[in-house]
Amino acid sequence: MSAPRTRVDRADDVGRAVADVVTALAAAAGLDRGRAYRLRLAADEITTNTMTHGYRGAGGPVEITCGVEPDAAWVRITDAAPAFDPRGHVTRVDGPPREGGYGIHLVLTGVDEFGYEWAGGRNHYTLRVRRVRVEEGGTDGGSADRDTPRPDGARGH
């Protein structure tokens, strides 16, 4: 499954667009509820960050594509905002609650693999989650089957 390219230019529209893309992708890939939720959350955080900080609230092009592979489903987000690699902005969450930094943490810990590339004057973010088949011992138990990935740069490309 490879969905058509979705383009959004307004901050108010990007959250709904992400939700629609991931919902369709999750159905096509047979993602369990927990992975589908975390994939949507990660994509939402990336695009919202782009609209809020990258484009400073003025809006700008965000393109979303997705696909299914035998063992994974992926979402790729491309924008024309200034270069921003989230892996260099990891926030510690073991201290007192704070008002910023949670989004990047949710991106890097929520998906099974995160990739970032700056190419052609654009940010390219790739979010990938594994497809866990029930007949192979996986569950549909949302968070219950979760392997917690580490928010380190080694997982990206």
Added chain:
Amino acid sequence: MAFDVTTHAEDGVLTVRLTGELDSRAAHRFNEVIGAVPGGTVNRLVLHLAELVYLSSAGLRCLVFAQQKLGRGTEIVLVGTRPEVAETITMTGFDRSVTMQDPVDS
């Protein structure tokens, strides 16, 4: 799913029921409700989250804002949180700052 927030205040307990998706588009509505609470009047904030189906980092910041606005002495209780929303809260460590209850405990 559209976001909605309803409130009820009684005897120092502010009960807030959240429905739908609390994300960057909806955050201002929650913050308006909390921001309108007179200082020093709430010692317990009870958030009913059984119908909250999505919480992004913008929504988490709302919870942090509520904690800061109402003060450290105000207990914050989350009731009936769905597993995916609870996981988001746990992933960020905010569960250490609140009490999470099942609906039957409320």
